[in-house]
Amino acid sequence: MGKIIKYILLDIIKNKIVIAYTIFLLAITLSVFSLEDNSQKGMLTLLNLVLFIVPLVSIIFSTIYIYNSSEYIELLISQPIQRKSIWLSIFVGLSSALTLAFLLGVGLPLLLFEQSAVSFMMTAMGVFISIIFVVLAMLASVTTRDKAKGIGITILLWIYFSLLFDGLILFLLFQFADYPLEKPMVGVSMLNPLDLGRILILLKMDISALMGYTGAIFKDFFGTKTGMALSVTVMFLWVLLPLLYSLRKFKHKDL
């Protein structure tokens, strides 16, 4: 398994896209901190980066990578190696490459420039989001053999998580405006890793505005140790459940 991970990592580094991605992230982070005089504004730009660019790149790159290495995967399967270890190696290779890119591009400069709870939370959430979207890409690419269809699914997934889900929530909020929805919203936010990540970062950042009744409820929940532990658990579940499901599918897949 270690060997396969090594080959995959080398392969990813060789194709240079991840390196370009790292440089891109680094350039944005550095320019945000050197250009903005208002550090809060800079943090908001980075928040957008973590919430939109990171998942998009993670999911698209991983899908294309898996489709392009389908011959390599077939070759590996013909060897006496367990399917499980092949699939997990792909997961570890992809997610460690993208996590590393994020840590070098955003995490490191962030923690160097501003050592605060916000920076720490943003780095942690960025890592989680990178990994979760790698897993979603793996799930999408294992469901269909058709490359165009697979990439289509991943783009739809990205749009769903970053846009449609929130639109749906907004719609529901207005439909059920007569009911007290603050507490259920805490649960609903767990259904989308991007929402959960965003709320966790914002609670560390924009406290004064979130201090309304909803904000107070969110803070009451996420501010406590149990709330924090629960949300980290949910993030882990977002990695684990799709990974296990895709693994099961991959095991039974007729290649």
Added chain:
Amino acid sequence: MIMRFTILYSFCICFVGNAGGKILQVGRSHAFKSITAALTAAKSNDTIYVEAGVYREHNIIISKPVVLIGKGMPVLDGERKYENISIKADGVVIDGFKVINSGISSIVDYGGIKIYNRRNVVIVNNVILDCFFGIYTQYGINCVIKNNTLSAHQVQEQHSGNGIHCWKSDSMQIIGNKVSGHRDGIYFEFVTNSLIRKNSSIKNLRYGLHFMFSNNDTYSENIFENNGAGVAVMFSNHVRMFRNYFSKNWGDAAYGILLKEISDSHIEGNRFEFNTSGIYMEGASRIEVYKNSFKENGWALKIQASCMDITLRNNNFIGNTFDVGTNGSLVLNKFENNYWDKYEGYDLNKDKIGDIPYRPVSMYSMVIEKNPPAMMLFHSLITTLLDKSEKVIPSLTPADLVDKHPLMKALSL
């Protein structure tokens, strides 16, 4: 004006102290062992010096115009049962006492020092600890409350009193006091022509300053910080608020200033930082808001549609999550020449005024006003998109709420 008053008062004090009457000494080594005994013996305009020590004399009633001066902060202990000092004469001076542990009651408003229907009373340099009401004035005229420190550790709003409480008074001067841990730091009800200056009101349970039915008053250079609900100014007119500092008033119903049914007032040169709402206005009219600085508040301003003729000019809005919030489409107020850090316009003719108008109300802030749980979608892509499309074609946000001449650079305030 203020200077003249102060000089006049110090003159009065000197006059009374030196030439007016006898000097009586209270203390262990003096003729009078208790303040009450000295007060009984004293005549009008006498001066009573009180040596350091602890005096438990239940309720000290001052019914003659005397000057009471503490040497080395003598302690007047109310033993949690009595009102420490009741002033029932004009022109009394209380200087340099430590007043502690007044009685607490739900029927009687016990004060550490209470002025009953009197004028020209001066209360200076006292420390008032753990009293129910700190300094209480009813029907006081022309009294000075200066450089006192009041602190208490009250827990429940229902069972606590205010720091400096003035009721139906006129021409009061509240200067340089420090109030903390009371229900309201400074409380004004039916008080006119008065001045509140250079006080600090910090960590009180409810309001730092509570102001009702009080007209023609000025408060300037005060600090209101970390109070349960900030500052409330209600049902008054001709109030002037200059160079105050409102900060860290956080919570669902906390405001830098809450203005309710206020008219003909000036708000100038104040700083609002880290409040949930900097200024909240409801039913306010003819108010001029000039040269204030709003920094890092949740909402810099919340102007309800019930306000009219509010003019906002030359204010700085920096780092606020939302600049302006409102609840309707009717706008009868004027925004002019303010600096907004969210402004994205340009200035072709270089006159330092932006060429395109700025709309300070974002679509999302309207959505939150209608549906608070939508706060959960704060900073998500969908709300950003909604905001952008709303900026191009305003439909939900009031089209008239606009600064037509926004400044390109922040004013130095």
